[in-house]
Amino acid sequence: MSINAEQLSSSNNLLEVQDLKKYFPITAGFFRRTVGHVKAVDGVSFTMKAGETLGIVGESGCGKSTTGRMVVNLTTPTSGKIIFDGKDISTHSGRSLRESRRKIQMVFQDPYASLNPQMSIGEAVAEPLIVNHMLSKKQAFDRAAQLLETVGLRARDLSRHPHEFSGGQRQRVGIARALALNPKLIVADEAVSALDVSIQSQILNLLADLRGRFNLSYLFISHNLAVVRHISDRVGVMYLGHMVEIGPKISLYNHPLHPYTQALLSAAPEPRRVKRRERTVLQGDVPSPANPPKGCPFHTRCPMVMDVCREQEPKMRELLPGHFAACHLH
Amino acid sequence: MAEPLLAIRDLKTYFISREAEVRAVDGIDIDVAQGQVVCIVGESGCGKSMTSLSIVRLVPRPHGKIVAGEVIFNGTDLLKLSESQMADIRGNEISMIFQEPMTALNPVMQIGRQISEVLVRHRGMTKKQALEKAVEMLRFVGVPRANEIVYEYPHQLSGGLRQRVMIAMAMVCNPKLLIADEPTTALDVTIQAQVLELMKKMREETGTSIILITHDLGVVADMADHVVVMYAGQVVESVDADTIFENPMHPYTRALMDSIPSIDEEKDVLYSIPGTVPSAAHFPKGCRFAERCPLAVESCFEEMPELRELAPGHLVRCDRV
Numbered sequence: 122m123s124i125n126a127e128q129l130s131s132s133n134n135l136l137e138v139q140d141l142k143k144y145f146p147i148t149a150g151f152f153r154r155t156v157g158h159v160k161a162v163d164g165v166s167f168t169m170k171a172g173e174t175l176g177i178v179g180e181s182g183c184g185k186s187t188t189g190r191m192v193v194n195l196t197t198p199t200s201g202k203i204i205f206d207g208k209d210i211s212t213h214s215g216r217s218l219r220e221s222r223r224k225i226q227m228v229f230q231d232p233y234a235s236l237n238p239q240m241s242i243g244e245a246v247a248e249p250l251i252v253n254h255m256l257s258k259k260q261a262f263d264r265a266a267q268l269l270e271t272v273g274l275r276a277r278d279l280s281r282h283p284h285e286f287s288g289g290q291r292q293r294v295g296i297a298r299a300l301a302l303n304p305k306l307i308v309a310d311e312a313v314s315a316l317d318v319s320i321q322s323q324i325l326n327l328l329a330d331l332r333g334r335f336n337l338s339y340l341f342i343s344h345n346l347a348v349v350r351h352i353s354d355r356v357g358v359m360y361l362g363h364m365v366e367i368g369p370k371i372s373l374y375n376h377p378l379h380p381y382t383q384a385l386l387s388a389a390p391e392p393r394r395v396k397r398r399e400r401t402v403l404q405g406d407v408p409s410p411a412n413p414p415k416g417c418p419f420h421t422r423c424p425m426v427m428d429v430c431r432e433q434e435p436k437m438r439e440l441l442p443g444h445f446a447a448c449h450l451h
Numbered sequence: 452m453a454e455p456l457l458a459i460r461d462l463k464t465y466f467i468s469r470e471a472e473v474r475a476v477d478g479i480d481i482d483v484a485q486g487q488v489v490c491i492v493g494e495s496g497c498g499k500s501m502t503s504l505s506i507v508r509l510v511p512r513p514h515g516k517i518v519a520g521e522v523i524f525n526g527t528d529l530l531k532l533s534e535s536q537m538a539d540i541r542g543n544e545i546s547m548i549f550q551e552p553m554t555a556l557n558p559v560m561q562i563g564r565q566i567s568e569v570l571v572r573h574r575g576m577t578k579k580q581a582l583e584k585a586v587e588m589l590r591f592v593g594v595p596r597a598n599e600i601v602y603e604y605p606h607q608l609s610g611g612l613r614q615r616v617m618i619a620m621a622m623v624c625n626p627k628l629l630i631a632d633e634p635t636t637a638l639d640v641t642i643q644a645q646v647l648e649l650m651k652k653m654r655e656e657t658g659t660s661i662i663l664i665t666h667d668l669g670v671v672a673d674m675a676d677h678v679v680v681m682y683a684g685q686v687v688e689s690v691d692a693d694t695i696f697e698n699p700m701h702p703y704t705r706a707l708m709d710s711i712p713s714i715d716e717e718k719d720v721l722y723s724i725p726g727t728v729p730s731a732a733h734f735p736k737g738c739r740f741a742e743r744c745p746l747a748v749e750s751c752f753e754e755m756p757e758l759r760e761l762a763p764g765h766l767v768r769c770d771r772v
Contacts, residue, residue, distance in 0.1 A: 318707060319724035322710035322712075323724075326720060344639065344640070348712055351721065375715075385640060387644075388641045388643065390643075390669030390670050391715070392671070392713075394693050394697070402644050403644075403645075
């Protein structure tokens with residue numbers, strides 16, 4: 122899937138990711154010799170338009186978080202391009218990199234781990250404004266107070282510390298901090314996964330509301346298919362470092378084309394008692410990304426595997442309008 | 452109706468320290484019939500895990516204490532047994548599966564020994580016999596290369612395999628009751644599906660009753676015969692699984708159902724329950740859900756509603772429905 126048909130895209134894309142790869146070296150012995158690579162992300166391409174939300178689903182170790190971290194530049198890609206607002210940010214450095222990075226912010230999964238327990242939440246939210254020399258300290262705190270109200274907290278909470286807040290409230294602080302620099306794109310990595318369902322729905326509604334108010338785009342990474350369907354315009358499915366299917370959400374959920382997407386959708390338990398369609402239970406585990414199978418990455422677990430799948434890696438092709446899948450069946 | 456296998460009566464488990472009295476489980480009644488799957492649903496801090504730990508008397512010490520109630524298992528009140536009598540029941544007639552198998556398994560003990568330990572303790576088998584039985588049990592729960600894996604250590608296995616090992620260990624003595632606390636929460640969906648299928652198969656083949664504790668209503672729909680919804684240390688609704696999805700009555704249960712997104716339906720805005728769960732150290736005197744409830748009236752804040760039978764077999768703790 123090295124070249125993606127989506128590259129035909131026009132210039133109004135906010136984000137273009139082209140053949141992105143991240144290999145982590147495996148070292149051994151006294152001299153830390155490289156003996157192999159974990160192919161965490163192995164040739165992923167996609168695009169996002171301004172104001173659009175792209176959901177990425179997949180299981181542990183499929184490379185969805187690494188992809189998100191490369192987009193915000195927390196992890197350096199091994200190869201590939203990340204074009205944001207017309208500029209290739211994967212090769213930038215120094216000042217121009219800093220400018221682009223302001224426009225891309227991240228919300229993390231664990232609101233307990235991502236806030237400094239010794240900093241008041243006012244300091245946490247004002248910090249990006251101060252380190253980027255955008256506002257004076259006083260102005261930054263005024264802006265932080267405003268941001269807290271935007272996310273549904275009270276301005277007078279400014280001087281309180283993270284331990285005084287519940288998980289949902291901390292996630293709101295994390296969102297306020299991400300909003301501080303007026304980003305265009307927010308990468309949300311499992312942003313609601315640690316929350317109880319009643320709190321999860323509060324945060325999802327907040328994210329949807331903010332998207333409308335500030336014309337934000339989200340790259341929304343989650344293992345939860347229902348949450349991704351709710352928030353996204355388009356959805357991509359990853360497996361073992363590859364994007365195996367991507368398309369408009371209704372098309373993807375109603376007509377999943379890749380057998381992996383079909384299995385994922387059928388495995389997700391629905392909170393309803395109606396007789397469900399026959400469940401496809403996949404056998405075995407995901408292969409190790411340090412030693413991925415030849416051919417299609419899914420062939421070892423695919424219920425519809427053919428000979429060609431073991432030899433040749435399928436290419437991404439547009440099979441329905443805007444809906445791409447990499448599978449030899451189609 | 453026949454005697455239930457397990458009957459919990461007015462169970463209260465509190466955490467008592469000098470500063471506060473935290474009423475984690477505050478007067479609950481749950482019945483589990485032979486061969487039944489009862490799901491206990493609720494959010495963090497509702498007391499569902501403490502309920503399960505109270506059944507096997509493993510409430511964290513020194514602060515946690517079962518202060519009142521009865522846990523009648525097979526005709527005997529477990530709370531009245533001596534510590535050594537209780538030890539004969541744990542892992543034998545009642546066993547548990549925990550959420551995180553990595554913390555529940557001993558990292559420096561071979562898989563085979565961990566499983567066979569139970570048999571040596573409860574069944575008086577020799578180590579050799581017990582190890583053979585362990586291999587057989589691992590095969591039964593679908594662990595590949597079972598005869599090699601008994602000599603491996605937990606860190607060598609994937610999350611799904613570790614959970615299968617936990618199930619094998621829990622089921623090896625043919626318990627009458629299996630308590631599974633969030634057994635699939637840490638697993639990916641495709642692996643979760645495998646583990647849920649396995650639990651169904653175990654129930655069918657051995658007739659074991661299961662108490663399944665979960666926050667995931669999808670898992671409930673898939674597994675439950677009977678559902679108990681807990682909120683702030685109390686049971687707020689208890690009914691058979693079909694009814695809970697077709698006709699939930701407590702405002703909290705309804706709100707929970709409305710706040711989850713669906714994978715095959717479009718919802719524009721999710722319902723969200725305002726506010727947060729009250730602190731277990733300072734429960735209000737009236738209904739504990741009143742502050743977040745769309746139906747609450749003044750009297751709800753004044754008086755705690757009783758758990759009432761509103762339809763045959765359908766218990767609801769709400770005066771407004």
